[in-house]
Amino acid sequence: MFIVENIKEIREVIKKEKKDGKTIGFVPTMGYLHEGHLSLIRKAKAENDFVVVSVFVNPTQFGVGEDYETYPREIEKDSELAKSAGADRVFHPAVEEMYPATYQTDVEVKKITQKLCGSSRPGHFKGVTTVVCKLFHIVNPDRAYFGQKDAQQVTVIQQMVRDLHMDLEVIPCPIVRETDGLALSSRNTYLNEEERKAGLILSKSLFLAEDLIKNGERDAMKIKNLIRENITKEPLANIDYIEVVNANNLAQLHELQDEVLIAIAVKIGKTRLIDNIRIKVL
Amino acid sequence: MFIVENIKEIREVIKKEKKDGKTIGFVPTMGYLHEGHLSLIRKAKAENDFVVVSVFVNPTQFGVGEDYETYPREIEKDSELAKSAGADRVFHPAVEEMYPATYQTDVEVKKITQKLCGSSRPGHFKGVTTVVCKLFHIVNPDRAYFGQKDAQQVTVIQQMVRDLHMDLEVIPCPIVRETDGLALSSRNTYLNEEERKAGLILSKSLFLAEDLIKNGERDAMKIKNLIRENITKEPLANIDYIEVVNANNLAQLHELQDEVLIAIAVKIGKTRLIDNIRIKVL
Numbered sequence: 001m002f003i004v005e006n007i008k009e010i011r012e013v014i015k016k017e018k019k020d021g022k023t024i025g026f027v028p029t030m031g032y033l034h035e036g037h038l039s040l041i042r043k044a045k046a047e048n049d050f051v052v053v054s055v056f057v058n059p060t061q062f063g064v065g066e067d068y069e070t071y072p073r074e075i076e077k078d079s080e081l082a083k084s085a086g087a088d089r090v091f092h093p094a095v096e097e098m099y100p101a102t103y104q105t106d107v108e109v110k111k112i113t114q115k116l117c118g119s120s121r122p123g124h125f126k127g128v129t130t131v132v133c134k135l136f137h138i139v140n141p142d143r144a145y146f147g148q149k150d151a152q153q154v155t156v157i158q159q160m161v162r163d164l165h166m167d168l169e170v171i172p173c174p175i176v177r178e179t180d181g182l183a184l185s186s187r188n189t190y191l192n193e194e195e196r197k198a199g200l201i202l203s204k205s206l207f208l209a210e211d212l213i214k215n216g217e218r219d220a221m222k223i224k225n226l227i228r229e230n231i232t233k234e235p236l237a238n239i240d241y242i243e244v245v246n247a248n249n250l251a252q253l254h255e256l257q258d259e260v261l262i263a264i265a266v267k268i269g270k271t272r273l274i275d276n277i278r279i280k281v282l
Numbered sequence: 283m284f285i286v287e288n289i290k291e292i293r294e295v296i297k298k299e300k301k302d303g304k305t306i307g308f309v310p311t312m313g314y315l316h317e318g319h320l321s322l323i324r325k326a327k328a329e330n331d332f333v334v335v336s337v338f339v340n341p342t343q344f345g346v347g348e349d350y351e352t353y354p355r356e357i358e359k360d361s362e363l364a365k366s367a368g369a370d371r372v373f374h375p376a377v378e379e380m381y382p383a384t385y386q387t388d389v390e391v392k393k394i395t396q397k398l399c400g401s402s403r404p405g406h407f408k409g410v411t412t413v414v415c416k417l418f419h420i421v422n423p424d425r426a427y428f429g430q431k432d433a434q435q436v437t438v439i440q441q442m443v444r445d446l447h448m449d450l451e452v453i454p455c456p457i458v459r460e461t462d463g464l465a466l467s468s469r470n471t472y473l474n475e476e477e478r479k480a481g482l483i484l485s486k487s488l489f490l491a492e493d494l495i496k497n498g499e500r501d502a503m504k505i506k507n508l509i510r511e512n513i514t515k516e517p518l519a520n521i522d523y524i525e526v527v528n529a530n531n532l533a534q535l536h537e538l539q540d541e542v543l544i545a546i547a548v549k550i551g552k553t554r555l556i557d558n559i560r561i562k563v564l
Contacts, residue, residue, distance in 0.1 A: 007447060102531070104392040105411075105445035111386045129387075137447045163387035165289060165419040249384070 003079050003090045007138055010091045014052065014140060022049035026141035027087070028132060031055035032072040032186040036176040038085040040145040043173055045086030052139050053082040054091040056098065061127030072189055091139065098134065107133040109156050109163070112250045116152045116263055117274065120240050128153055129160045136166060143169045147176075149183050151263055151276045155250060175276075177203065183275045190271040198236035199268045202275040205230040209262055210277055218256045218281070220244040231266060240265035240272065247278050256281045285361050285372045289420055292373045296334065296422060304331035308423035309369070310414060313337035314354040314468040318458040320367040322427040325455055327368030334421050335364040336373040338380065343409030354471055373421065380416065389415040391438050391445070394532045398434045398545055399556065402522050410435055411442045418448060425451045429458075431465050433545055433558045437532060457558075459485065465557045472553040480518035481550045484557040487512040491544055492559055500538045500563070502526040513548055522547035522554065529560050538563045 004010045014024055025048030027040045037053075044051045055078050062068035079090045106126055112118075113125035136144065146154045154172045161170050176184045181203035182196070191199055205227040212226060224242050231237050245252055247259035256279075263276040286292045296306055307330030309322045319335075326333045337360050344350035361372045388408055394400075395407035418426065428436045436454045443452050458466045463485035464478070473481055487509040494508060506524050513519050527534055529541035538561075545558040 011449070102441075103445050104394065105442050106390050106392065107387065107446070108390065109387045134445075134447050137449060140449070159384075160387050163385050163416075164389070165416050167293070167419060167422070 002083060003075070003092050005092050005094065007093060007097060010052070010089065010138060013089060014050075017050045018140070023142040024048060024139065025051040026135070026139045026144045027051065027053045028135050028144065028146075029053060029055055029078075030057045030071065030186065031078045032074055032189070033078045033081045034176075034184045034186060034188075036147050036149060036184040038081060039176050040147060040173050041082055041085035041087050043171070044143065044145045047171075048141075048143055051087045052089050052091055052141070053087040054093075054135055054139070055079075055082075056091075056093055056131070056135075058127060058131040059095060059099070060130060061124050063121055063123060066121075067187075067190075072186060091135075098131070106130050107160065107164075109159050112152070112159060113156055115245070115250050115252075116241060116243050117265060118152070120265065125153070125156050129156060132157055133160065133164070133166075136161075136168060141168050143171055145171050145173055148172045148278070149175045149185065149274070149276070151247075151261055151278070152250065155248070181207065183273075185273065187271055187273065191268060195236060195269045195271065198234050199271075199273055201231050201234040201237050201268075202264060202266055202273055206262060206264065206275055206277045210279060213256065213260075213279055213281065220253045220256060223256075223262065227262070227264060231264075236268050238267040240267060284365060285357070285374050287374055287376065289375060289379060292334070292371065292420060295371060296332075299332045300422070305425070306330060306421065306423040307333045308417070308421045308426045309333065309335045310417050310426065310428075311335060311337055311360075312339045312353065312468065313360045314356055314471070315360045315363045316458075316466045316468060316470075318429050318431060318466040320363060321458050322429060322455050323364055323367035323369050325453070326425065326427045329453075330423075330425060333369045334371050334373055334423070335369040336375075336417055336421070337361075337364075338373075338375055338413070338417075340409060340413040341377060341381070342412060343406050345403055345405060348403075349469075349472075354468060373417075380413070388412050389442065389446075391441050394434070394441060395438055397527070397532050397534075398523060398525050399547060400434070402547065407435070407438050411438060414439055415442065415446070415448075418443075418450065423450055425453055427453050427455055430454045430560070431457045431467065431556070431558070433529075433543055433560070434532065437530070463489065465555075467555065469553055469555065473550060477518060477551045477553065480516050481553075481555055483513050483516040483519050484546060484548055484555055488544060488546065488557055488559045492561060495538065495542075495561055495563065502535045502538060505538075505544065509544070509546060513546075518550050520549040522549060 025044030057071050082090050107129045108126045158170045209223050227242050242264045245261050247261040260279045265274045307326030339353050364372050389411045390408045440452045491505050509524050524546045527543050529543040542561045547556045
């Protein structure tokens with residue numbers, strides 16, 4: 001079966017491949033796959049012999065009042081898409097097997113989870129690191145692929161892997177955008193036509209900031225202000241945060257240097273969108 | 283080299299063994315090895331092709347005012363003892379490599395760590411699960427061996443392994459005792475002659491409780507009272523806790539049934555000793 005629904009079975013499939021000397025690429029997702037996910041799967045397939053895509057809407061990374069119940073689910077279509085992009089198996093476990101009633105263990109990265117999305121979504125990253133740690137133990141991949149759209153998530157997972165000495169490589173992959181600039185996200189489906197247009201303000205503002213930096217600006221405050229002024233012009237937009245940080249440890253920057261991450265979170269109507277750019281400042 | 287001091291090297295040694303189809307047995311210790319540890323190493327060697335013993339006094343499992351600084355260390359002698367019992371390598375990492383300055387990740391088992399030793403040693407089990415999770419990732423064993431003397435520790439690690447889907451077997455091993463009954467512990471070295479004698483009150487009280495149960499007593503309170511009365515007679519002893527619990531989930535029992543754990547912690551002078559018995563009640 002292409003869709004594997006329990007832990008024992010996926011483990012057996014993977015152990016067989018490993019025994020034959022095959023390398024395992026892993027793409028953990030919450031499903032409702034879009035071109036961003038598919039780019040991860042294609043890269044995983046190009047770099048590994050056997051690719052597992054997990055589709056699991058992880059309850060522990062949603063806060064109270066967030067969209068766990070309504071998060072879009074479409075496993076049959078996801079499965080076809082994953083297959084077409086090169087996946088060898090889709091792992092689609094039940095919540096009850098991932099979190100049985102006796103479940104009581106957390107994996108938590110501390111400092112860098114307090115910033116950016118961490119401050120507006122308390123507990124979110126603890127849910128992410130816990131489920132990713134569990135999935136890594138189940139799938140035992142050589143390489144795991146994550147989209148750079150969730151920039152903080154990538155940094156947090158890299159920190160966990162390093163701190164816990166997990167024997168695998170975390171591979172960040174570029175953001176995939178619509179032709180008009182909107183970063184792909186399963187949550188874009190929540191936007192109506194008007195909101196969809198308003199959502200462009202995120203990438204537009206980031207690209208303006210990028211131009212400013214290319215023209216020599218190094219003052220983080222000025223860059224933040226430019227972004228803030230732009231987003232504020234959009235009546236449907238409500239800023240959650242605008243941050244200019246070191247891309248590796250997420251420390252706030254006053255003056256831009258080295259690898260810079262500009263990350264923003266903006267509510268468009270009821271939908272919270274995030275976007276970011278990474279810039280190497282010489 | 284028999285003693286391996288860095289992560290990269292022990293990983294390479296183990297990967298080579300695994301590639302040759304060998305199974306790996308692992309005995310994590312804080313060193314100052316005694317007959318209890320050696321019994322674990324012998325069992326590991328009997329059940330696996332290749333045995334790794336780690337010797338690491340883990341700072342994160344000691345609380346403020348506990349004995350991290352003074353915990354006895356004797357790596358050369360430990361290494362000889364481990365070898366004589368069948369170990370193939372001793373892994374003895376530096377604190378700086380296990381916990382670099384940027385370290386910020388915890389693995390925490392929640393509910394069952396609040397009871398027994400958890401309530402008098404806050405943070406202790408978080409330190410234990412974190413370091414054991416790290417060591418499991420480094421050593422990647424098929425089986426890991428733990429002494430039943432630290433009964434709660436075994437239960438907590440089993441819970442972590444189950445919750446995080448770690449692909450290995452945790453094997454609890456019986457308590458090893460001196461001929462007079464004292465459970466072996468590296469901390470017994472702290473006792474002077476008088477305290478050493480007073481320390482016998484732990485095992486003596488547990489054996490009395492065992493007799494009581496064998497004679498039909500099923501009331502947890504009566505059993506606790508018997509133990510309490512006995513220990514109180516010993517002037518050097520100060521009770522930390524006396525618990526009668528379900529051995530699998532550490533839930534308090536009023537009436538004894540199934541797998542029962544009677545666990546006690548007692549200070550003898552400045553030294554905190556623990557001991558326990560497991561009894562199957564029909």
